[in-house]
Amino acid sequence: MAFEKILTRYTNIPNYTGTIDEYIAHGGYQALPKALRELQPADLIETVKRSGLRGRGGAGFPCGVKWGFIPKDSPKAKYLVCNCDESEPGTFKDRMLIEEEPHQLIEGLIISSYAIGCRLAFIYCRGEFVYGAQVLERALREAYGRGFLGRNILGSGFDLDVHVHRGAGAYICGEETGLLESLEGKRGQPRMKPPFPAISGLYRSPTVVNNVETLSNIPHIVLRGAEWFASIGPPKSAGPRLFSVSGHVERPGNYELPMSITLRELIFDHAGGIPNGRRLKAVIPGGSSAPVLTEQHLDVPMDFESLAAAGSMGGSGGVIVMNDTVCMVRVGEIVSRFYHHESCGQCTQCREGTAWLHKVLRRIEHGQGRKEDLDVLLDMCDNMKGKTICVLSDAAAMPIESYLKHFREEFEIHIRGRACPFEGKGAF
């Protein structure tokens, strides 16, 4: 069955630049008047609930349910914050969405703000996305110019202002409460939960934090209905999803597909397979935090449930493909270096554990491993999981655990041979 692209349907048109005129000419900003004129906020929340849309940032939490947590009777201001701090290694879909189709996000943001009663929304943009932030700023000016933002939007009486806030270069600010702290001008450190942002978020007010891709789906759900959206892909993982495929494939890039797609189809049919006749060795299906999968998992569909059942996770949709030249110890060293560098440092296990993981893996990769190291690593991972304020600690431990589970022998060869057996240490 041919899949109809939704989020990226115009971006493939030659010379499409995503300006407001082009977006409107291709049918954009039709959901906004429909939502404001025909639908009550409660209807919108209900529609999004029925659509089955799940968060595309990593956790896959049902979007409509999240909106429903916003207290209706709170006298406080309500905020919508778009999480555009895309930093998960192997993930580059939000960047494409803001650079190439910013108005789709803005339209989704306005409708979502209307749904939860927000009058002031923020787009927290990863600091490195300089161009993306410029595109968003320009797009917001255009939207203000057409009366889609500001006072009394389209005569509906609904007001909304949107600010773009650029981050300062911390992965942890993509964690929603770390993001809120950062947005408030504080150190980007995740908060203890509860309370969750829906009750006490930005400036201690009810807040929804949604990913760029999640919000970009909203106009389509409003225009074409919840049932249409729910019919795309598997029932519990409805709607299109952008997969960022990188690594050892012929055609790396973003692929918009239903989540019923299997790893095999994604890698071999869409991304063109493994170049130079090499064999596939390992694939990380949901960003660097996701446990690794191997050839035996190629027929697993890319929905949240199936990937969890296979021992990994859908995560951010970043699919990292590795061929048989890749050293998994080196991968572990690189991945753990990232988490070592990005741990905010407030929780003991994460601050110390991410560094220790990195140091041990580096030692093994450089031929100074000891045979007791592997059990220490596994125990360390166990001690890091599920015990901290946010899941960065888990995200650092889970992949390493999986590399040891699937490739333990490779680690042992490093230790026994006192060297990395791979030529050129190819990875990423």
Next chain:
Amino acid sequence: MPTLKIDGVEVTVPAQTTIIEAAERVGIEIPRYCYHPGLSVVGQCRMCQVEVERMPKLAIACNTPVADGMVVSTRSPKVEKARRAVLEFYLLNHPLDCPICDKGGECPLQDYTLTYGPGESRSVEEKIQRVKHKVLGPHIVFDAERCILCTRCVRFCHEMPKTGELGVFSRGDQSEINLFPGKVLDNAYSGNVIDLCPVGALTSRQYRFQSRPWDLVRHTESVCPLCSNGCNVVLDVRHRQRGEELLRIRPRENQAVNRWWMCDEGRFTFTSLHDPARLRVPTWCENGRRAEMGYDDLLLRAARAIRRVVEAHGPEAVGCIASSRQTNEELFLVRRFFREFLGTPHLDFRVRSVQFQASDASEDGILRRTDKTANTRGARDLDIRPGPGGLDVAGMIAAASEGRMKALFVFEEDLVRAFPDRPLRQALGRLDLLVASSMFSTETTALAHAVLPALGFAEKEGSFTNFQGRVQKIHRALTPHVASQSLPEALRDLAVDLGRDLGGIEPEQVWAAIGERPGAYQGIAWKDIGDLGLLPEES
């Protein structure tokens, strides 16, 4: 109120109580580093994790409210493993300089490691090296290697003095506590970070390398004498070659007075107790020549002089200026001696405007008060004021300068300095007898016929009444100099020389007398005054 079970012990606590607080009520200490009852909760150290039935993950006891029917385990295998892991993580980069660390011996990191921690390290990686001694302010030195980033110090500075000098800089295992640019840790309460620090990262510049905790032979409970708040303190004393030495003053928790804190002035201003310039021996001055003299001789001469004055001019020619630095017991005996035995109405203690106008107030909304003496309230409660027809301090000075006042006693006050605009030298110079007690030579003692060495607060037993009216005990931490007597001893002997019996002078005996009298302290016995003091209205 929810009822829950902690390690099999049932406890009922108000809703919103956290597990860590509930456990405390039944005597179960859950180990913690970042949690402190006086600071905001951040849940970062992860040391206080406990297992709660039907919760999938371990919960941090500091931030998990109790619920009815909750079943908590603080020592399950899962908890013990998690705790051991936290300690192992802490020790990865913690230096093993315990043998030269001030905290060694009273260090929660040592204690918890011994109780809950791993026996040895599994790490072979090099420890991160950081700055070992950075002066943060006039009182505090920082060792970044020892720091475990509990952030108690950071939160304290933000939340108590609200000066916010400290912050966490960098991230991950590069995180370090430091001063914000251009700041110095010199707020009025900075010393509290020393007590708060669960390791030896923040140490006292004054106490640094002075002692090991086990060499502190005495931890005497007392009360700070430097303002009317009466912060509860502990006096840590060490024996040294030159004798006992008070090395450290720490706050003692009293929720009704100072909670867990004390100010830097109270904490660090005690070295005068050991000042070699202190007066130790009584002196008598006659014909412009001052000589050391034993108490017996000196008190006999004073008694003779008093008798001469009273016989020639009546008791109204005698006056006494007491001090709100004196204990309740001293003040009571002073009053008995002068008002009852000698029969003079001229008794007062108010030499400071803050006492005279009763304008004692909070200095900063925290602890410090504007009356810089400990016992103004006690002096008021014990009626250390002029009797009918009696003169106040200014009146006594005027009477002395006019020659009506012939004998004056001045205890622990430097009148000359207290009233710089009055002709004190001329007035005091006219007296037949001036008796002054003081810890140090002052312009007043220079004019006195008899000078009695005064004891410091750490050398006395007794009580102060703070501004609230709370009677709080002070205890003797240091043995007074062999040549110095306490004021009650001197007054007792002087009374004997005058043919009177002052009664028992031990605090317990004095309180037996105080409690018999109508007044604020009626019915109170010495033993009624507990470790946290006694507020008469409450009893």
